[in-house]
Ligand SMILES: [Fe+2]
């Protein structure tokens with residue numbers, strides 16, 4: 001199913017990412033790409049932009065905060081802080097260093113840490129694939145569960161947010177404001 005993405009192109013991206021990211025972060029990104037590819041198939045989407053966004057989504061994750069800030073105009077720092085910095089910084093790196101020019105791919109990278117109920121299907125998909133990654137031992141069960149849990153983008157978004165809410169409760173960490181707000185909105189939307 002990966003025919004649409006030029007093999008040498010993706011190999012190039014993977015090699016550049018392997019040099020930028022720790023081994024565990026790279027492995028996470030690889031699993032996110034696998035989950036994203038399955039969601040693309042499930043939702044009948046062109047998998048080329050999906051895989052580009054999935055592979056690139058954390059490309060700025062391991063830069064220092066100072067490096068992330070330096071990539072973003074000071075007038076956008078407040079927005080970048082709300083989005084968790086590495087998403088917006090990653091969109092810049094994807095454009096500057098990986099030649100990514102597809103606006104929908106760049107947006108999916110920019111917004112991948114915070115749920116966006118009215119965003120494109122691609123943006124929702126990358127958020128979901130990222131949040132659903134529960135590590136290498138869970139990958140098969142995650143993939144097996146996709147048709148039931150993620151039949152459409154909004155159901156999938158709800159499921160991914162619930163996963164993160166549960167995780168925060170279990171670890172006694174404060175819930176994220178946007179998770180709680182979007183969860184309520186989606187419950188209403190989905191009836
Ligand atoms: Fe991320």
Ligand SMILES: [Fe+2]
Nearest residue numbers: 032057058130
């Ligand atoms: Fe990620």
